[in-house]
Amino acid sequence: MNKIPNRQAICDVLMEKAKEDKDIVVLCSDSRGSASLTPFAQEFPEQFVEVGIAEQDLVSISAGLAKCGKKPFAASPACFLSTRSYEQAKIDCAYSDTNVTLIGISGGVSYGALGMSHHSAQDIAAMAAIPNMRVYLPSDRFQTAKLTEALLEDKKPAYIRVGRNPVEDIYNETAGAFVMDKATVLAEGTDVLLVACGEMVRPALDAVALLAEKGISAGLLDMYCVKPLDKESLIRAAEKVKAVVTVEEHAPYGGLGAMVSQAVGSSCPRRVLNMALPDAPVISGTSREVFDYYGLNGEGIAAKAEEGLKLA
Structure with a gap:
């Protein structure tokens, strides 16, 4: 049984690529542990930004970094990222066409017993309604890795939602001959x-x-x-x-x-x-x-x- 959650797959790809690409920047809103991004912060402190519990700042700072030529990946719980910072996602990322990848971690009902305040059952609808914002929900760690690699190569805003827990493998390292934006x-x-x-x-x-x-x-x-x-x-x-x-x-x-x-x-x-x-x-x-x-x-x-x- 797979024990690697999709959020860790994102971190693994970013850490591997950041060795050569110093424009990769990871940002968190006091969520590096929940996002499995602590290893990135430790290995690449100059490419990591902690904004604290301030999701609106998280998105706006990411957009500013993108305008400076950086490749920001901003991670925060999906329930907060898709609601508290909605205007920033709309204006600073989508409307301004900035190269920001928003990572909604612990999506859906991943937070379990914490209840409705921590569930994100509206984020697909909310983010998809924003013109120029793409929305992705990868199904396993291999597809998540391929998607992350693909997003590092383009320059358009995107929202990824991943769950908190490991999911059973569906693919292998080829991720079913992954093709961007093709089911x-x-x-x-x-x-x-x-x-x-x-x-x-x-x-x-x-x-x-x-x-x-x-x-x-x-x-x-x-x-x-x-x-x-x-x-x-x-x-x-x-x-x-x-x-x-x-x-x-x-x-x-x-x-x-x-x-x-x-x-x-x-x-x-x-x-x-x-x-x-x-x-x-x-x-x-x-x-x-x-x-x-x-x-x-x-x-x-x-x-x-x-x-x-x-x-x-």
């Missing part, structure tokens, strides 16, 4: 299509196997690139099936499900069912306990896929 096809299907992002990709993959046992052919897209949404791959896969099921660790409004429904509805109408967290305060518990409670697991996703086929 990864994890399974081809002719009955139902599953579209998932972030930590929901693993249970969706489990659902594919459970459905196969019942003679149901399920396709699966790892839509880590929530924005820009890979509509080409989505429509190509949706055209082959009778129903589509989206799965996300997010509120039911404005996230992956809404984007997929809009794209499928306008290009190849199919029944689309969205699996997400409820439009209500989420129960407290570990990520696994919360997922199981709301049916965001292999069994729950498979059951929703069967429901979608009956409605198609």
Whole structure:
């Protein structure tokens, strides 16, 4: 079982690249431990900025560094980064087109028992609504590493959301022949299509196997690139099936499900069912306990896929 969380994969890539690239700068809001970035701060103190619990300053300082030619990666809990510093993300990063990568750590319900104040169930919708802001939810450590490497090579603003805990490996070192802004096809299907992002990709993959046992052919897209949404791959896969099921660790409004429904509805109408967290305060518990409670697991996703086929 993998013991390396996605946040550590980001740190590992940044540390390796920072040996040669002195323009890489990491910033934290009193969150270096939570972000697994303490080793970077220790190894490259001249390329690390601690702003304290001041998320707005974190984003604005990052934007200023980007305008000076630096490559800033700013890490803070997703629940705070996507709300407290929303205006700075909109104006200083997106509107000003600065080369800032915002890293929302402990995303979704990762903080568990700390409850709704520390859950980030709105960040996909919020960040995706900002013009010129890209939104990524990598599904495992290998994909996270490839995404981080790719973001080091471009100069556009982006928001990455990663969870707190290790997730089971989906890929290997090649990350499924990773291509920037292209969804990864994890399974081809002719009955139902599953579209998932972030930590929901693993249970969706489990659902594919459970459905196969019942003679149901399920396709699966790892839509880590929530924005820009890979509509080409989505429509190509949706055209082959009778129903589509989206799965996300997010509120039911404005996230992956809404984007997929809009794209499928306008290009190849199919029944689309969205699996997400409820439009209500989420129960407290570990990520696994919360997922199981709301049916965001292999069994729950498979059951929703069967429901979608009956409605198609």
